[in-house]
Amino acid sequence: xxxxxxDLHVEFRTRDGIxxxxxxxxxxxxxxxxxxxxxxxxxxxxxxxxxxxxxLDMPPGRITGGEILFKGRDLLKxxxxxRRSVRGAExxxxxxxxxxxxxxxxxxxxxxGEMFVVHRGMSRKDARAKAVELMDRVRIPAARERVxxxxxxxxGGMRQRIMIAMALALEPALIIADEPTTALDVxxxxxxxxxxxxxxxxxxxxxILITHDLGVVADxxxxxxxMYAGRIVESAPVHDIYKAPxxxxxxxxxxxxxxxxxxxxxxYAIKGLPPNLLHIPPGCPFHPRCPMAQDVCRTDVPPLYxxxxxxxxxxxxxxxxxxx
Amino acid sequence: xxxxxxxxxGLVKHYPLTQGVLLKKQIGAVKAVDGVDFTLGRGxxxxxxxxxxxxxSTVAKMLVHLERPTAGSIRYKGEDVTELSGRALKAVRRNIxxxxxxxxxxxxxxxTVGDIIGEPYEIxxxxxxxxxxxxxxxxxxxxxxxxPEYIxxxxxxxxGGQRQRIGIARGLALRxxxxxxxxxxxxxxxxxxxxxxxxxAGLQQxxxxxxxxxxxxxxxxxxxxxxxxxxxxxxxxxxxxxxxxYDHPTHPYTQALLSAVPVPDxxxxxxxxxxxxxxxxxxxxxxxxxxxxxxxxxxxxxxxAEEVPLLxxxxxxxxxxxxxxxxxxxxFAEEKQVVPPExxxxxxRFLPPADGPGRPA
Numbered sequence: 001x002x003x004x005x006x007d008l009h010v011e012f013r014t015r016d017g018i019x020x021x022x023x024x025x026x027x028x029x030x031x032x033x034x035x036x037x038x039x040x041x042x043x044x045x046x047x048x049x050x051x052x053x054x055x056l057d058m059p060p061g062r063i064t065g066g067e068i069l070f071k072g073r074d075l076l077k078x079x080x081x082x083r084r085s086v087r088g089a090e091x092x093x094x095x096x097x098x099x100x101x102x103x104x105x106x107x108x109x110x111x112x113g114e115m116f117v118v119h120r121g122m123s124r125k126d127a128r129a130k131a132v133e134l135m136d137r138v139r140i141p142a143a144r145e146r147v148x149x150x151x152x153x154x155x156g157g158m159r160q161r162i163m164i165a166m167a168l169a170l171e172p173a174l175i176i177a178d179e180p181t182t183a184l185d186v187x188x189x190x191x192x193x194x195x196x197x198x199x200x201x202x203x204x205x206x207x208i209l210i211t212h213d214l215g216v217v218a219d220x221x222x223x224x225x226x227m228y229a230g231r232i233v234e235s236a237p238v239h240d241i242y243k244a245p246x247x248x249x250x251x252x253x254x255x256x257x258x259x260x261x262x263x264x265x266x267x268y269a270i271k272g273l274p275p276n277l278l279h280i281p282p283g284c285p286f287h288p289r290c291p292m293a294q295d296v297c298r299t300d301v302p303p304l305y306x307x308x309x310x311x312x313x314x315x316x317x318x319x320x321x322x323x324x
Numbered sequence: 325x326x327x328x329x330x331x332x333x334g335l336v337k338h339y340p341l342t343q344g345v346l347l348k349k350q351i352g353a354v355k356a357v358d359g360v361d362f363t364l365g366r367g368x369x370x371x372x373x374x375x376x377x378x379x380x381s382t383v384a385k386m387l388v389h390l391e392r393p394t395a396g397s398i399r400y401k402g403e404d405v406t407e408l409s410g411r412a413l414k415a416v417r418r419n420i421x422x423x424x425x426x427x428x429x430x431x432x433x434x435x436t437v438g439d440i441i442g443e444p445y446e447i448x449x450x451x452x453x454x455x456x457x458x459x460x461x462x463x464x465x466x467x468x469x470x471x472p473e474y475i476x477x478x479x480x481x482x483x484g485g486q487r488q489r490i491g492i493a494r495g496l497a498l499r500x501x502x503x504x505x506x507x508x509x510x511x512x513x514x515x516x517x518x519x520x521x522x523x524x525a526g527l528q529q530x531x532x533x534x535x536x537x538x539x540x541x542x543x544x545x546x547x548x549x550x551x552x553x554x555x556x557x558x559x560x561x562x563x564x565x566x567x568x569x570y571d572h573p574t575h576p577y578t579q580a581l582l583s584a585v586p587v588p589d590x591x592x593x594x595x596x597x598x599x600x601x602x603x604x605x606x607x608x609x610x611x612x613x614x615x616x617x618x619x620x621x622x623x624x625x626x627x628x629a630e631e632v633p634l635l636x637x638x639x640x641x642x643x644x645x646x647x648x649x650x651x652x653x654x655x656f657a658e659e660k661q662v663v664p665p666e667x668x669x670x671x672x673r674f675l676p677p678a679d680g681p682g683r684p685a
Binding site for chain 2: 040041155156157158185186187188189190191193194212213214215216217218219221238239242252253254256257258260262263266267268269270271273274
């Protein structure tokens, strides 16, 4: 297994108390595999990824438990300088907002080349040549001329390609893409997702795709982990989950997608609001919004039950949900 | 077609680009909206879709008179709003209200919810006399599904979905006939979007509202709209009923747009034909000659560079009445089904219980 996160716990100290952002998350990605982490804002999907990358703001954040095994080594036990040699070279991250993730006062060529200067000790000239090569790889037209330009001179889709190029630069084994196409228009989103999927196949990278878009997930993922209130509530191969979700939250999300035969009718809506991380409800964190909730849900936190060899659901009533 | 309440003809908004400090010289224009026509019927929902920069938000701003059109007319019940001023304009503006995209920035953080929703009454005191306002605001809170006791709270005490409900309540305060909603759910979480869409649909029934619903999420637009217009670079390229646009699109841009939307069904992955457009939308300062879509079009011919295609029922379909016979601004319009006939991977088995608590009664 390329990456294995085991029982990760992350908290944030805030003025109003301790926010439990991640509460025992475990997931794994293998080389060449795409894991989609699906969740709404505040579900802990990005915080988990930041902990894996080692870019969590600490403080106020604090990892209070768990292991992050990358190629068998626990990253949480490494010293910061060892961690730095992993970050960028062996795992890389693509962020949602390319404009604010790129440095506005450095040309894109300098930013791409920096990877080679810092990690590979290349000369500036060789690094520049590498940058042009990378821009070609992600199909930016006229790369040789545009390598001198600054981020603001590129369109949103092109900037996201530069982010992808930067992540790919050192041919990492793992890429974490945090909402890589959310800020893009649909026609451009399709171009960028296609490119990402193609490069992933070519380099046999593991890909963690963080998103809230059920459509994007269905298009590219092999497996899905659905997160809610800092926990994984369902984990399954992509085909299984869309056919028959085993957790009421997943089912609610799928049912709230407008469907043709429901036109003119009311959409299914999950009632209520996502929980406040300062006061996560006792028992199953989804119970106040769950149509299937029973007394046991209010008191006992459901473990991730084994639905099949490849599936898990953190619902006391996963059987009923699966066959509802 | 129901009786028209809004008629938009040849609507244009150009923002001048100037050079020089003292002697300002116009060197060009950002052609944000460049000739838009549509009609909104009473009680109808017109959806407008398009990518960022296509001018859909500028159209919205002109409809509520936040921007003055460079040319063209907006007729409300037959009267050209763009020519009005003073008292007559004020009376019309009362009837066309807006709901904004971002519930985080469109509510003043220093005002209480009661003041925010009641502020329209300061401008139009004839709608609610002073002593009556508090009660009116509480009624509105109740109508949008918020607790009327929240009247003294501030926006930061609410979640995104609740704030959007506050924005909707403000839009309803003056009992308008038309609501222009610019991306009203795109800033909200998936599980909350459906709640707000249901609220908007319910209010339309209750208050006999007409909606102009602007969004980039095609499936939500289809769900709520009676008719849909597709915009590209300042113009509507295709318009028709939701069935005509989604199931029988004839404009290549609409086809590409529909085919690019990810379908939430992993089975569709393999046997789905996708039209991937190359390149980006051209700059609105430098619009291509002829058909403005031709630089990205997979069908472009020399004729497209010379002749501007008009938004009309294409000749090929004029004789034959059918769902493909609707206005489409393309010289080579032809029908192409891009969205596979709906297949629900879950079948009927997994429909939610009709009386489940998740469903508002």
